[in-house]
Amino acid sequence: MMSHLPFGAFNPRFHGVSLFVTAERMGRIAGYEAVADPSSWAARSDALSLEEISTISVLDHERRHFHDFLVSPFGAVMMGMRMQASLAGLQAIKLLKQCVGKWVPAPIGRWIHWDDRQRRDWISTTGEAYGFTLGDVVALPHHPENAPAPHKSGIHAVADDLPVEEQLAQYALAATSGYRFMEVLRTKRVDGFGITIAADSVFEATAHLVQSQAIYTGQSAQASRLFEEFIANSDLSHLQALNTMALALHRATGDVSAERICELFTWMMLGPPDKVLSSGHPAARCGGVLTLLAQQPKNAVFRARAPTTAIFDALDRIFGEADWRSNVAAASAASDRRMAKFDRAAERLDGGYFDSLFAVARHWHSDQSASRSAFVEEPGSLSKPLRYVEESAYPAPFLEVRLPAGVHQRSKPVRSERMRAVAVDAEGLQAIGYTCQPPGSHPDGLLDATHNARITTHVMDLVFQDEPVADAYDKYWRDVLAGMIGKRVASLI
Numbered sequence: 001m002m003s004h005l006p007f008g009a010f011n012p013r014f015h016g017v018s019l020f021v022t023a024e025r026m027g028r029i030a031g032y033e034a035v036a037d038p039s040s041w042a043a044r045s046d047a048l049s050l051e052e053i054s055t056i057s058v059l060d061h062e063r064r065h066f067h068d069f070l071v072s073p074f075g076a077v078m079m080g081m082r083m084q085a086s087l088a089g090l091q092a093i094k095l096l097k098q099c100v101g102k103w104v105p106a107p108i109g110r111w112i113h114w115d116d117r118q119r120r121d122w123i124s125t126t127g128e129a130y131g132f133t134l135g136d137v138v139a140l141p142h143h144p145e146n147a148p149a150p151h152k153s154g155i156h157a158v159a160d161d162l163p164v165e166e167q168l169a170q171y172a173l174a175a176t177s178g179y180r181f182m183e184v185l186r187t188k189r190v191d192g193f194g195i196t197i198a199a200d201s202v203f204e205a206t207a208h209l210v211q212s213q214a215i216y217t218g219q220s221a222q223a224s225r226l227f228e229e230f231i232a233n234s235d236l237s238h239l240q241a242l243n244t245m246a247l248a249l250h251r252a253t254g255d256v257s258a259e260r261i262c263e264l265f266t267w268m269m270l271g272p273p274d275k276v277l278s279s280g281h282p283a284a285r286c287g288g289v290l291t292l293l294a295q296q297p298k299n300a301v302f303r304a305r306a307p308t309t310a311i312f313d314a315l316d317r318i319f320g321e322a323d324w325r326s327n328v329a330a331a332s333a334a335s336d337r338r339m340a341k342f343d344r345a346a347e348r349l350d351g352g353y354f355d356s357l358f359a360v361a362r363h364w365h366s367d368q369s370a371s372r373s374a375f376v377e378e379p380g381s382l383s384k385p386l387r388y389v390e391e392s393a394y395p396a397p398f399l400e401v402r403l404p405a406g407v408h409q410r411s412k413p414v415r416s417e418r419m420r421a422v423a424v425d426a427e428g429l430q431a432i433g434y435t436c437q438p439p440g441s442h443p444d445g446l447l448d449a450t451h452n453a454r455i456t457t458h459v460m461d462l463v464f465q466d467e468p469v470a471d472a473y474d475k476y477w478r479d480v481l482a483g484m485i486g487k488r489v490a491s492l493i
């Protein structure tokens with residue numbers, strides 16, 4: 001849908017939810033929050049357009065992605081990998097300052113994979129347009145792309161008696177391989193039933209079901225019908241698994257319960273973390289459930305009125321996979337081990353952005369623990385859209401508001417305990433984004449840590465470029481990075 005940021009949920013650069021908004025959209029959300037009595041809103045909402053209905057409920061949608069990622073083993077693998085890549089990347093950035101040279105090629109991993117001839121070819125064409133020679137570029141060693149990585153992606157210390165350029169290359173390669181692994185998880189596809197299923201198909205299904213419930217609860221029944229029509233008629237690829245499932249269930253049972261669909265899609269996220277590239281991947285489990293529905297439409301998992309745990313247990317037995325509880329427990333144990341490594345790493349890496357990154361890692365870890373406990377205790381708190389929306393048993397996320405289309409001109413700098421601005425001028429009047437404390441929570445040091453950790457992931461995007469940087473941000477982050485490392489970035493693309 002238009003108001004949804006593609007992939008925002010599967011590449012969490014920010015511990016919380018991110019919204020891409022225009023000033024107009026901000027006004028609509030603010031207008032909704034200002035209506036004290038939901039019934040007066042319901043009376044007015046007859047005239048609302050789909051765009052308005054979706055915008056008002058976009059936070060409910062994004063919040064669900066956040067919670068699915070905290071609870072699911074798949075989400076834990078992705079978030080852990082991102083944290084490790086960020087840590088390796090930040091160590092690389094720190095070392096860049098000590099290296100000789102004026103220019104840093106980006107993505108830095110590509111330059112390291114290039115041999116001398118490929119580097120000279122690039123210099124003699126594009127590099128000359130920047131006006132520099134090979135001698136101006138930081139002297140990075142060459143590691144062939146297919147050679148075994150000097151270190152697998154992880155939290156490790158590179159021997160500090162190595163030349164600084166070699167240390168830098170090793171951290172950069174560790175970060176690069178982390179980004180590549182996330183890309184593999186994100187782009188894995190399963191084809192069948194005339195559709196293509198990816199991890200997004202599963203996570204978007206639950207987010208849209210919850211959004212529809214939130215629209216019903218917070219706006220009106222008519223508004224939620226409009227939203228459901230949009231889903232049913234959508235040709236967006238990430239909604240096809242949801243639509244295929246709904247149609248097939250309707251054919252099999254004569255009834256479509258959003259609750260049952262949400263339970264099935266929630267189960268798909270709960271695969272064993274050690275099989276996340278194969279049968280444990282959400283897309284593989286989604287393909288399995290669709291096949292089961294085609295072959296055994298009368299199976300009790302599609303028909304019986306049963307508690308969520310009974311549905312989950314039955315699906316585990318049918319597919320012969322590890323029990324969902326033990327998968328969540330395995331993901332939890334892996335997160336604990338990773339956190340212990342972070343704590344050890346924090347002893348040798350401290351100060352500035354490292355402190356922020358570690359503070360966010362700890363907060364992330366405690367949000368994961370709280371979310372897993374709430375879920376295992378009562379899976380219906382997540383798998384049933386109505387209960388999820390009404391009970392809100394899960395941690396409230398920080399909010400990132402981004403204004404990619406331009407700068408928000410302020411009359412005064414932000415002075416708030418609950419909000420920080422990313423401003424492109426020294427006075428703090430030209431904001432390109434905001435980081436906000438969750439509503440209802442007590443202001444504490446986490447707001448600054450979350451904000452600063454987000455700045456490191458912006459800068460990381462420039463150096464490693466696993467995703468393109470939005471135009472309005474590009475120049476600003478180049479300047480920030482130049483301030484950190486004393487060098488400029490030259491894009492190899």
Ligand SMILES: [Zn+2]
Nearest residue numbers: 004009204207
């Ligand atoms: Zn989404």
